[in-house]
Amino acid sequence: xxxxxxxxxxxxxxxxxxxxxxxxxxxxxxxxxxxxxxxxxxxxxxxxxxxxxxxxxxxxxxxxxxxxxxxxxxxxxxxxxxxxxxxxxxxxxxxxxxxxxxxxxxxxxxxxxxxx
Amino acid sequence: xxxxxxxxxxxxxxxxxxxxxxxxxxxxxxxxxxxxxxxxxxxxxxxxxxxxxxxxxxxxxxxxxxxxxxxxxxxxxxxxxxxxxxxxxxxxxxxxxxxxxxxxxxxxxxxxxx
Numbered sequence: 738x739x740x741x742x743x744x745x746x747x748x749x750x751x752x753x754x755x756x757x758x759x760x761x762x763x764x765x766x767x768x769x770x771x772x773x774x775x776x777x778x779x780x781x782x783x784x785x786x787x788x789x790x791x792x793x794x795x796x797x798x799x800x801x802x803x804x805x806x807x808x809x810x811x812x813x814x815x816x817x818x819x820x821x822x823x824x825x826x827x828x829x830x831x832x833x834x835x836x837x838x839x840x841x842x843x844x845x846x847x848x849x850x851x852x853x
Numbered sequence: 854x855x856x857x858x859x860x861x862x863x864x865x866x867x868x869x870x871x872x873x874x875x876x877x878x879x880x881x882x883x884x885x886x887x888x889x890x891x892x893x894x895x896x897x898x899x900x901x902x903x904x905x906x907x908x909x910x911x912x913x914x915x916x917x918x919x920x921x922x923x924x925x926x927x928x929x930x931x932x933x934x935x936x937x938x939x940x941x942x943x944x945x946x947x948x949x950x951x952x953x954x955x956x957x958x959x960x961x962x963x964x965x966x967x
């Protein structure tokens with residue numbers, strides 16, 4: 738079975754500092770995709786970054802980077818230079834090739850609050 | 854502007870009523886999905902469709918129904934058989950139903966049972 742674990746229910750970070758949101762996953766698939774989404778209080782799910790299981794380089798998108806450690810099965814999100822607008826819920830998710838349902842498996846999420 | 858639209862944004866349902874949530878995309882994506890989110894929780898898959906005129910049940914399909922008559926549209930009906938329908942509903946689409954394809958989400962519909 739596939740599973741995503743986010744162990745930090747809530748996090749605080751000072752504006753302009755970097756923050757790491759933890760994500761570990763469990764799968765027996767060799768090929769899978771890892772995703773991070775941001776959900777502000779408005780509710781929409783905003784795609785942030787993607788990492789493929791065969792990608793050798795860590796993914797980066799602007800201020801977001803994904804620290805992918807395949808042997809540890811971790812896919813932590815790093816947000817550099819935090820901004821007040823980064824305050825939101827963050828979800829780690831994965832899809833594996835063995836999953837015939839097409840679904841994303843989501844973690845429970847981490848609430849990030851950026852302090853001015 | 855390419856994207857996914859959902860309507861209505863808020864929906865109130867009386868006991869015993871069926872209601873339909875709209876989801877439209879102009880991204881030319883083959884695959885579409887419906888998820889349910891309860892407060893403080895991640896998302897759970899209700900139904901998905903890999904291609905027009907085809908759809909499959911997800912993890913929590915009981916009490917819901919869908920159709921996929923057009924590539925752009927994937928409406929979700931919440932029937933009276935759904936015992937606890939109050940939740941936030943999110944529609945998503947991806948180019949194809951592959952592990953490496955990103956799912957993009959609409960703004961969501963918040964359903965409340967009165």
